[in-house]
Amino acid sequence: MSDQARRPRPRPRPRTRAGARSSPAGTPGPRVPGVLAQLAVVMRTPARAAQPLFAQAPRAWQRWLPFGVVGVFVVALLPVTIAVLTNDYGLGGGWSGALGVAQTVPLLLAVTRPMAAWALVLLSDTIGAVLLIHADRVAAHPWPWTPMGIVGYLVLMACLGLREPIRTLVGVWLATGAVGAVLGFFAPAGSVNTAALLFVLAGVMLVLTGALRGLGDAQQRIAEQESISEAERARRTLLEERARIARELHDVVAHHMSVITVQADSAPYRLSGMTEPVQEEFAAIAASARESLGEMRRLLTVLRGDGAQGADGGGGERAPQPGIDRLQQLVEATVRAGQPVELSLATGAAGAAPPAVSLSAYRIVQEALANVVRHAPGARTRVSVTFDENELLVLAVSGPAPDAAVELESSGTGHGLVGMRERVRLTGGTLDTGPLPDGGFRVAARLPLKTDTETETVRTEEGS
Incomplete structure (x- = not known):
């Protein structure tokens, strides 16, 4: 399914260097170092x-x-x-x-x-x-x-x-x-x-x-x-993104642990004729799952850095994590904000992707659209999500910004690309980003749908 905003394709803008758009008319260009600075070098x-x-x-x-x-x-x-x-x-x-x-x-x-x-x-x-x-x-x-x-x-x-x-x-x-x-x-x-x-x-x-x-x-x-400050800033950004990803994955893992707990607790009532040792085994599984959930909640408190936060203060963190099924809403909200975006979403992609992969795909598209809005407002953008039996392909391609567009942010914190790389690394996939010859930008992520253990099992079954 797709959502298209019909607008004339903007003309390519002149470029000052590879990967950087030129400053709009009427705005100051990059600052040239002074004579004293050059002499000092x-x-x-x-x-x-x-x-x-x-x-x-x-x-x-x-x-x-x-x-x-x-x-x-x-x-x-x-x-x-x-x-x-x-x-x-x-x-x-x-x-x-x-x-x-x-x-x-x-x-x-x-x-x-x-x-x-x-x-x-x-x-x-x-x-x-x-x-x-x-x-x-x-x-x-x-x-x-x-x-x-x-x-x-x-x-x-x-x-x-x-x-x-x-x-x-x-x-x-x-x-x-x-x-x-x-x-x-x-x-x-x-x-x-x-x-x-x-x-x-x-x-x-x-x-x-x-x-x-x-x-x-x-x-x-x-x-x-x-240079030292930049390296420290990059390291801090990386740690912040890893902590944010860990907080989001908490909900995914907690869901699975909750399912295990419920199934283990309800097994004696759903399955008749269970012997006493089997019931004790299910009770031990349920107890271990509940203990793991408690440890995860304590870990999340540390990651949030707000141990005194009350129940009402963390409502935003406890909201359900988005996935591929929410991409249509994300694109629609971006289009309503004035950004022309086209979405091509393969049927069945939301169901084929595991929760962690689905969350990573959503966040990658979200960061890509946010970067386009900040650095190339009005640029026509195409987002596609396809999959096969082994991997999910997320592609976001933006064209050059219109000549009259003013860049909303000339510099960023660097969280966007760092977050994309960390999410892709978490799932064992690959990420390819870079400028395009016409002045646009490309983000391509390949996310495996199966873990290495599952892939090896499939290969073994096929070989036998």
């Missing part, structure tokens, strides 16, 4: 000691950027340093070449091992300052740090600030100031002291780059915390 501290700067950047050019920048500075500073030391300071060509290489080439290590590069550069700059004390034309020139040395040192400070912790940066900054202060006692006459200048500039560079590094680390910690 790029500048996260490397995970290992020898890992290069920006090693965790998402793009290849970002990972190679530190090497390129440092390489440009080395290529530019090396000849300029040699020329300035020779021409302006009057230092010998051999010494100028050696100092130029010693003060610039170690900068290449700053990308992977900035502390080692800092030790080499500071040592080279200190030796250069000592040699320049006796240079011919040091008067009226910057000393102890040359302009080229200051530029290279600031590049080194930037690499340090992006990688090392605050305690290390403070130590590097104080060591720089201490070396400059000691060299200040040996300043040649007429030179321009640059120790204080480098001390201030190095501090500013360390503060700026250290703040950027801290931003990247904070962003990484936030991402890790969000």
Whole structure:
């Protein structure tokens, strides 16, 4: 039997990515991360000691950027340093070449091992300052740090600030100031002291780059915390769905146990000529069934988490659980709410399905229709329930939402699909969900009508 709502088929809507519908006109699209957030991702501290700067950047050019920048500075500073030391300071060509290489080439290590590069550069700059004390034309020139040395040192400070912790940066900054202060006692006459200048500039560079590094680390910690929270939320959702399914199955099992109790109690009255031992056996069966019912009620109280709930407070929980025979009413209620739904229900499906399978099939259809109403209101939906001797097939297919439809919920709790999976797993079936090429969504569940023991028994009988 079927119930159809005749409406024009909506046109497919544009899609932003696989499985996600685009935002309706007039509503804001997905939020684009800010520039600071993107910068923080790029500048996260490397995970290992020898890992290069920006090693965790998402793009290849970002990972190679530190090497390129440092390489440009080395290529530019090396000849300029040699020329300035020779021409302006009057230092010998051999010494100028050696100092130029010693003060610039170690900068290449700053990308992977900035502390080692800092030790080499500071040592080279200190030796250069000592040699320049006796240079011919040091008067009226910057000393102890040359302009080229200051530029290279600031590049080194930037690499340090992006990688090392605050305690290390403070130590590097104080060591720089201490070396400059000691060299200040040996300043040649007429030179321009640059120790204080480098001390201030190095501090500013360390503060700026250290703040950027801290931003990247904070962003990484936030991402890790969000991942942990998401995993915990998924786990909590799973447990909630399992508890809800257990509460519903209580009614199914309780019904069977009640039938066993009644049959065992009434057996001596219905069947004449029973011996005393047989009557005692039936009485023991009835007592065990009643005891099992009591244990199940206590278990249900724990699952509800409301042991103090009175008789009137749990009426909703004690209502009969729905099944396949209630699907027609469910679809009719959905159609009355304005959602076009077509139902195709195979004759005899309600009687062929065991109670647990029937309840699972109803809940799966209910969740599928609820998701369509929330995320694609107005989308044409087809629901079919068919069966054979081995399994029950539940299929719910929704088309794309009309262009004028507004998504009622942009995000959900995740209970829907989790509940479907748990119900299918409970019955030993399979579930297939996913988006369709035209913008719709598909939910297909196969629920076995027989347990593994029953199936094996049937096969054995057929084989014999």
